Amino acid sequence: MSKTLRFAHLYPDLLNLYADRGNIRTLVNRCRWRGVDVTVDEIPRGTSVDLDRYHFILLGGGSDREQELVGETLRAAKPEWKAAVEAGLPLLAVCGGYQLLGAFYQLPDGRKVPGLGLLDLVTVAEEPRLIGNIAIATDLAGIVMGFENHGGRTTHHHEPLGTVRKGHGNNGRDGQEGVLYKNVIGTYIHGPLLPKNPRLADDVLARALEYAEIPAELTPLDDTVEEMARQAFMTRRILAH
Amino acid sequence: MGSVALLLGVWIGKLVARILKLAGRNATSLPGKLALRLSPRLLHRLGQQLERCIVVTGTNGKTTTNRLLAAMLGKDMDIVSNREGANMEQGLVAALLQRTSWFGRLQCKTAVLEVDEATLPLVARDLPIRVAVVTNVFRDQLDRYGELDSTLQKLLKGLAQTQATLVLNGDDPLARHIGLHYAGHSLYYGLAANEAQPLARQQTRDGAFCLDCGHRLEYDGFFYGQLGIYHCPNCDFYRPQPEFEGVLAGRDLVLRQATLPEQRFSLPVRGLFNIYNALGAIAAARVCGLETRTIAAGLADFTAPVGRMQPYPTSPETILNLIKNPTGCDGVLQSISAEPGGKILLIAINDLAADGRDVSWLWDADFELVPEEMNAVHVVLSGFRGEDMALRLKYAGYPAQHMTVQPELDAAVDAALDQARALGLTVHVLVTYTALYPMAGILKGRSRIRVENPAVRPSVS
Numbered sequence: 001m002s003k004t005l006r007f008a009h010l011y012p013d014l015l016n017l018y019a020d021r022g023n024i025r026t027l028v029n030r031c032r033w034r035g036v037d038v039t040v041d042e043i044p045r046g047t048s049v050d051l052d053r054y055h056f057i058l059l060g061g062g063s064d065r066e067q068e069l070v071g072e073t074l075r076a077a078k079p080e081w082k083a084a085v086e087a088g089l090p091l092l093a094v095c096g097g098y099q100l101l102g103a104f105y106q107l108p109d110g111r112k113v114p115g116l117g118l119l120d121l122v123t124v125a126e127e128p129r130l131i132g133n134i135a136i137a138t139d140l141a142g143i144v145m146g147f148e149n150h151g152g153r154t155t156h157h158h159e160p161l162g163t164v165r166k167g168h169g170n171n172g173r174d175g176q177e178g179v180l181y182k183n184v185i186g187t188y189i190h191g192p193l194l195p196k197n198p199r200l201a202d203d204v205l206a207r208a209l210e211y212a213e214i215p216a217e218l219t220p221l222d223d224t225v226e227e228m229a230r231q232a233f234m235t236r237r238i239l240a241h
Numbered sequence: 242m243g244s245v246a247l248l249l250g251v252w253i254g255k256l257v258a259r260i261l262k263l264a265g266r267n268a269t270s271l272p273g274k275l276a277l278r279l280s281p282r283l284l285h286r287l288g289q290q291l292e293r294c295i296v297v298t299g300t301n302g303k304t305t306t307n308r309l310l311a312a313m314l315g316k317d318m319d320i321v322s323n324r325e326g327a328n329m330e331q332g333l334v335a336a337l338l339q340r341t342s343w344f345g346r347l348q349c350k351t352a353v354l355e356v357d358e359a360t361l362p363l364v365a366r367d368l369p370i371r372v373a374v375v376t377n378v379f380r381d382q383l384d385r386y387g388e389l390d391s392t393l394q395k396l397l398k399g400l401a402q403t404q405a406t407l408v409l410n411g412d413d414p415l416a417r418h419i420g421l422h423y424a425g426h427s428l429y430y431g432l433a434a435n436e437a438q439p440l441a442r443q444q445t446r447d448g449a450f451c452l453d454c455g456h457r458l459e460y461d462g463f464f465y466g467q468l469g470i471y472h473c474p475n476c477d478f479y480r481p482q483p484e485f486e487g488v489l490a491g492r493d494l495v496l497r498q499a500t501l502p503e504q505r506f507s508l509p510v511r512g513l514f515n516i517y518n519a520l521g522a523i524a525a526a527r528v529c530g531l532e533t534r535t536i537a538a539g540l541a542d543f544t545a546p547v548g549r550m551q552p553y554p555t556s557p558e559t560i561l562n563l564i565k566n567p568t569g570c571d572g573v574l575q576s577i578s579a580e581p582g583g584k585i586l587l588i589a590i591n592d593l594a595a596d597g598r599d600v601s602w603l604w605d606a607d608f609e610l611v612p613e614e615m616n617a618v619h620v621v622l623s624g625f626r627g628e629d630m631a632l633r634l635k636y637a638g639y640p641a642q643h644m645t646v647q648p649e650l651d652a653a654v655d656a657a658l659d660q661a662r663a664l665g666l667t668v669h670v671l672v673t674y675t676a677l678y679p680m681a682g683i684l685k686g687r688s689r690i691r692v693e694n695p696a697v698r699p700s701v702s
Contacts, residue, residue: 013457014450022604025636045450045457069455132598147599191601195632225635228646229628236625237592 003214004037008054010097011045011062011070018149020060020094022192026201027056027208036209036216045069048077051084055212056204061095061190064125068113071100078116085118090183090207094193098178098186099123099152108151119181121156133237134167134189136177141199145233146191154188161187166238183207196233198226250280251345254338267678269327273335284330285367287337290347294368295525296356296405298396299376299416301569302518303328304546305510306376307355309522313539314353317531322353326546329360333368358392361399370403374525376518378415379466379568393452397422408525410517411481412468418452420481430524431483432517433497434470437462451478465513466568485524489516496523504533509543511550514572548677550576553684557661559587559654559668561684563677565596567605570671574607577669578614585664586617587657589624589650589672589680596673600626603633612638619660622646623653624676650676654683 009024024040031038043049049057062070074081085091099105102121104112115121135145138161153171160170161178169177170188178187185204187193194201202218209216254276261268276283288294295314297307304326311322323336333354340348356364358378378393393415400407400423409416411429420427439462451458451473458478463469472479488495488503494516496504508519519540526536545551548563550573562577564570577584592598611617611634620643622630627646635641645660647653654670661668672680 018599019601019604022601022633022636025604029636065455066450069450147601149599191599192604195604195636196629222641225628225632225641225644229632232626232628232648 003212004039005031005056005208005212005214006054007038007040007056007058007208008049009040009042009058010049010060011073012042012060014045014066014070015060015062015097018061018095018147018190019192020058020190023058023060023092023094023194026192026194026198027205030198030201030205030221033221034216034219036214046073048073051077051080051089054089056090056092056208059091059093059097059100061097063096064107067096067100067105070096071113071115074100074116075114081116081118085182085184088183088207088211090204090211091185092193092204093184093186094190095150095188098188099154101179101184101186102154102156105152118184119156119158119179119186121154121158121179121186123152123154125151126153127151130168130172130188132167133233134169134177135165135234135238136162136167136169136189137165138162138200140180140203141197143230143234144187144189144193144197144200145230145238146189146193146196148188148190150188161185183211196226196229198223246280247283247286248345250276250278250283251338251341252343253279254283254334255341255343258335258338267325268335269323269325270329270332270335272338273327273331273333276334276338277331284334284337284364286345287334287341287347288368290350291352291369292350293371294352294354295372295374295529296354296361296368296370297374297376297521297525298356298358298361298399299374299410300358300379300392300566302376302514302521303355305515305549306374306518306521307353308546309510309519309540309543310374310525311353312543313522313526313531313536314351314529316535316538316542318351319349320351320353321347321349323355324546326355328355328357330364333360333364358399359395362395362402363399365399365402370405372408372525372528373400373403373405374408374521375410375416375419376521377410377413377466377468378419379566393418406528408521408528410468410521411483412464412470412517414458414467414471414478414480415452417478417481421453421478428485428524428528429481429483430485430487430520431480432464432520433486433488434462436489437464437470439463451476453478464517465572468517485520485527487516487520494519494523496520498527506537506540509540510545512572512576514569515549547681548672551681553688555658555668555684555687557658557665557667559658559670559684559687561670561672561677561681563674564606564671565674567602567607570602570606571610573671574610574615578610578616580667583616583618583664583666585657585661585666585668586611586615586620587653587668587670588620588622588627588630589653589670589676590622590626590630591624591673591675592626593675596675600629603630608633608637612640618643618664618666619657620644621653621657621660623648623650624673627653650679650683654680654687658687
């Protein structure tokens with residue numbers, strides 16, 4: 001197995017509001033613990049990304065201002081993004097990154113920041129912010145848990161990542177959270193998302209390996225610490241409240 | 242003055258404070274909270290009686306800076322101050338009530354108050370704020386304030402309601418932004434440019450972009466976090482030449498101020514973040530007209546607030562530290578790493594409102610230092626989110642077999658002390674805000690046991 005899995009973390013200098021580095025660290029560690037070679041490129045702001053080079057892309061969250069800056073850079077390569085996503089490029093987009101996947105993000109002042117338009121998805125900022133612990137039921141990875149903090153209400157016509165058990169989700173109305181389209185996962189859940197949701201992390205890795213055509217097997221890992229953190233969080237912060 | 246509602250609030254507040262103190266409890270906030278319930282305008286009514294108020298705000302270093310400044314000003318005049326760091330409206334009221342008579346008369350004319358960033362716009366009109374220190378603006382408690390931009394907006398909104406002279410950390414681009422968008426007078430403090438270092442480790446830098454035009458800031462050198470010698474390559478945004486410039490000289494700080502002769506101060510605090518706190522306090526004291534002598538006397542009088550590298554004579558010794566956001570936490574982790582020899586760590590993470598309910602900041606802090614540079618032999622994790630902290634350390638590369646999770650603080654202290662005793666090591670305790678006072682109480686209790694009767698071990702929680 002000589003081929004290396006290549007990840008790109010987009011604009012961590014702008015989009016790392018909710019510790020999105022933790023997501024990359026989780027994926028990288030779970031590769032290395034299994035002997036899978038992996039490299040990560042941090043793509044600095046203002047730089048376009050060569051999508052053909054990568055097997056997985058992380059787009060994190062930023063403040064409204066930062067998100068607007070990123071949107072400008074991304075939109076310059078809209079057709080390339082569209083083609084890559086349709087071809088199955090695995091992409092994890094969190095919070096602000098999630099909103100950028102859609103047609104637009106409407107700011108509190110009514111201005112519409114155009115997104116990448118990869119998905120049939122729109123976001124409108126509203127008061128109050130939706131803040132708190134969240135747990136959702138997913139087909140991909142069982143219960144997915146974490147923290148949400150967003151002013152945007154997102155609606156879309158794709159499959160959601162999961163259904164809300166506790167918390168607000170996409171818009172606080174339809175009981176849905178996130179989006180799943182081909183190998184694109186969008187979500188408002190951070191905490192960061194992947195460390196406490198190892199099944200979801202492995203699902204993302206499986207998609208990346210398949211897309212990279214690397215025949216590695218994801219051998220089971222010792223997730224005792226992960227399970228302990230999940231149990232404690234569910235008991236104290238989801239079921240008890 | 243003298244309305245029944247006002248007096249009722251004063252009485253209840255003072256009574257509750259007295260009862261709490263008799264019970265040996267922390268009375269920095271609750272008396273104010275209850276007093277405000279009866280007299281919602283109490284802060285305004287008390288604030289009216291002040292001649293001047295000096296406030297300290299910003300993300301990190303508020304409590305230490307405020308305490309240093311109070312120690313200096315206290316040498317020159319009669320002051321009232323919230324020294325323990327209760328910095329929301331109820332805390333401000335509780336502090337003022339300590340010096341308020343049963344007839345509702347405030348007995349001193351000067352207040353030195355640490356004020357929470359989000360509280361500032363709510364109280365700015367109630368206090369005669371003449372000088373306002375902004376220590377820095379880092380990422381802190383995002384879930385309480387939304388996002389960083391809104392923290393800045395709250396500070397600007399609060400300051401705009403005053404006619405204060407601002408004393409700003411000019412090395413912080415976000416504090417500089419405040420100075421540029423404030424209509425009144427601003428003065429800056431900062432470290433001498435030749436003290437700046439090239440960036441060694443990857444750290445969070447919230448201010449790394451120009452808030453005026455969006456370009457990436459360029460740095461000629463860093464002090465810590467986003468603090469450094471910055472400029473925007475695209476517009477006029479740059480680090481100002483500070484009016485109060487600090488130069489490090491061993492454990493002393495040399496102050497350069499305009500054409501005045503250099504003044505040398507012996508500092509009662511350690512660590513770069515504390516040097517900034519001292520420099521900010523000295524600058525503010527200067528703005529208030531204090532002489533070098535008075536400032537030096539105040540520094541000599543200073544006692545460190547709870548949880549800032551605070552030692553307890555337990556067996557073996559414990560050192561208590563407050564952590565609440567990535568930059569502050571990194572400073573603490575670096576200080577511990579700089580101590581020689583092996584250590585036992587106890588990290589207690591809570592996620593109550595005052596801690597910030599979102600613990601994702603743990604992943605922005607440089608906990609990689611624990612396996613890489615700290616020589617931590619064993620780590621005990623505690624608090625409501627101790628398990629999340631264990632997970633963070635696992636992904637930082639710390640071996641799971643050297644970690645113990647014990648959600649109860651009491652039992653966690655026992656576990657850490659047992660480990661430390663066996664190896665003769667110091668325990669470094671890191672706690673979030675709501676675990677601070679309970680932990681301080683437990684460590685104080687354990688200290689007594691060693692001195693009085695090691696065989697008896699009463700519960701102290």
